[in-house]
Amino acid sequence: MLTETVRDLTREEYELFREMIYAKSGINLGQEKMQLVRARLGKRLRSGEFRSYRAYYEFVQNDSTGRELCHLIDAISTNTTHLFREVQHFEFLADVLKRGTSDRRWHPTRSEVTIWSAGCSSGEEPHSLAMTVHDALQPHPGISWRMLATDISTRMLDRARQGIYELHRLGTVPERFQRRYFRRVQHNRAACAQVTPELQRHITFARFNLMESRFPFTRGFDFIFCRNVMIYFDRQTQEALVHKFAEHLRPAGYLLIGHSESLNAIEHSLTYVRPTIYQRPGNG
Numbered sequence: 001m002l003t004e005t006v007r008d009l010t011r012e013e014y015e016l017f018r019e020m021i022y023a024k025s026g027i028n029l030g031q032e033k034m035q036l037v038r039a040r041l042g043k044r045l046r047s048g049e050f051r052s053y054r055a056y057y058e059f060v061q062n063d064s065t066g067r068e069l070c071h072l073i074d075a076i077s078t079n080t081t082h083l084f085r086e087v088q089h090f091e092f093l094a095d096v097l098k099r100g101t102s103d104r105r106w107h108p109t110r111s112e113v114t115i116w117s118a119g120c121s122s123g124e125e126p127h128s129l130a131m132t133v134h135d136a137l138q139p140h141p142g143i144s145w146r147m148l149a150t151d152i153s154t155r156m157l158d159r160a161r162q163g164i165y166e167l168h169r170l171g172t173v174p175e176r177f178q179r180r181y182f183r184r185v186q187h188n189r190a191a192c193a194q195v196t197p198e199l200q201r202h203i204t205f206a207r208f209n210l211m212e213s214r215f216p217f218t219r220g221f222d223f224i225f226c227r228n229v230m231i232y233f234d235r236q237t238q239e240a241l242v243h244k245f246a247e248h249l250r251p252a253g254y255l256l257i258g259h260s261e262s263l264n265a266i267e268h269s270l271t272y273v274r275p276t277i278y279q280r281p282g283n284g
């Protein structure tokens with residue numbers, strides 16, 4: 001409930017936020033998300049003592065540091081995730097890395113494997129990937145690996161960097177990985193587990209907005225995981241993004257998207273491998 005001092009969100013104000021959020025993050029709220037914006041920004045308005053949504057909108061617009069825009073996108077974005085979400089993707093990754101049998105062009109004869117978790121939320125995806133890669137490359141000590149994990153939300157990235165999960169959230173992690181890659185810690189008085197430094201040292205967490213016109217990565221990736229992120233973007237935005245992902249994959253590298261997503265409606269240069277998995281043509 002908003003306090004009496006905050007004026008309710010009008011349709012016109014909603015449209016202003018909607019346009020701003022779309023322009024800055026690609027998140028396409030549609031016409032029907034007024035209640036979501038009202039509720040999620042309402043908290044911010046009350047804590048900042050803004051009298052109206054319009055006053056808050058103007059504050060965000062005039063904040064040249066961009067910090068408040070960051071808070072606004074944080075409040076709006078949906079960060080749902082869990083460890084080993086959509087487990088087939090991890091099995092696929094392990095399979096490609098271990099045996100190269102699913103694609104003879106991509107065999108781990110290269111000396112370094114690079115992975116990008118784009119839209120990593122609170123860290124569950126990159127940490128699950130890291131366990132999978134570490135385990136799969138165990139018999140190949142000559143192959144190093146590193147991972148970039150990015151998100152637009154600084155709040156989520158702070159959590160991701162800690163790599164601390166409440167014990168009950170480890171239920172989807174294979175048991176041998178639980179034993180191998182976590183150590184027990186107390187966090188906020190709760191029994192938790194933290195990802196070992198052995199894994200963490202391979203991962204670089206960074207804030208990156210997928211709407212940036214230029215991607216500043218000089219070297220290509222073998223795997224890009226962008227799962228359950230594009231679902232919030234419209235077709236045009238998805239198409240532009242997939243085009244950039246394709247440019248940043250090494251030849252024969254893979255793009256993996258969420259299970260409720262598909263590239264069917266957009267034009268792209270990638271080869272379909274199986275549902276939600278695409279590959280850049282060429283030899284690795």
Ligand SMILES: C[S@@+](CC[C@H](N)C(=O)[O-])C[C@H]1O[C@@H](n2cnc3c(N)ncnc32)[C@H](O)[C@@H]1O
Binds near residue numbers: 026119152208211229
């Ligand atoms: C639903 S979570 C998905 C997390 C994980 N990939 C998974 O599948 O479990 C979507 C994430 O995308 C991020 N996101 C949304 N728009 C973004 C953008 N323009 N740039 C970067 N990250 C974005 C959100 O902050 C959120 O953490």
